[in-house]
Amino acid sequence: MTQPVQNTGSFSFPGQFPVTAPDLAVAGSPSNPSAGGIVDMSLLATETISELQNLQQDLTNRLIEMPGSNLDFGTPNTRGIGIMAYLSAASGVLVGLPRRIDHEFEQDPRVISSLTTLVTQPDGSKLVSTQITAVSGVFGLAWGWSQAGVVPL
Numbered sequence: 001m002t003q004p005v006q007n008t009g010s011f012s013f014p015g016q017f018p019v020t021a022p023d024l025a026v027a028g029s030p031s032n033p034s035a036g037g038i039v040d041m042s043l044l045a046t047e048t049i050s051e052l053q054n055l056q057q058d059l060t061n062r063l064i065e066m067p068g069s070n071l072d073f074g075t076p077n078t079r080g081i082g083i084m085a086y087l088s089a090a091s092g093v094l095v096g097l098p099r100r101i102d103h104e105f106e107q108d109p110r111v112i113s114s115l116t117t118l119v120t121q122p123d124g125s126k127l128v129s130t131q132i133t134a135v136s137g138v139f140g141l142a143w144g145w146s147q148a149g150v151v152p153l
Contacts, residue, residue: 055110055134056141060152062104063128063143079107083128083150094118101130110134127153 061070065080081104086097098116105114113133120126125146132139142153 051136052139055108055132055139056152058108059105059111059130059132059141060143060150062108063101064150080104083145087126087145087147101128105130105132110136 062079063081063083066082066085067078067080069082070077070079081100083097083101086094089097098118101116102114105111105116111132111134114130116128116130118126118128123146125144128143128145128150130141132141144151144153
């Protein structure tokens with residue numbers, strides 16, 4: 001007989017992510033661009049396979065969510081960027097977006113620092129690239145951003 005699992009909080013060893021439970025893997029949904037092209041789970045309800053995948057998925061959610069819209073974090077809260085609202089913004093507004101993204105990512109307890117760049121592609125889409133210094137090392141993460149939504153690359 002199995003014993004119930006008690007929540008003792010997360011723990012970590014130096015140089016590793018905190019140990020957390022797998023999360024449902026997010027699947028893209030180009031038919032729902034208002035949600036950034038992301039739905040809550042894949043069709044087969046698969047789970048994340050690594051803490052890095054879990055981190056990228058959580059940061060993707062932070063990019064897409066409108067500020068304060070995720071009620072899982074209580075009210076009032078300011079979590080979220082709402083990046084789809086910036087898609088047709090003037091270039092002067094986009095200049096400050098990488099720093100806004102960095103500030104948002106640095107609110108995640110696994111992230112020590114973030115350095116983001118935003119590049120417009122020839123087709124008009126954007127490439128969001130971030131160098132994350134996390135508790136377990138330095139990682140490069142990137143997302144494609146267009147009218148179709150936000151897609152981790």
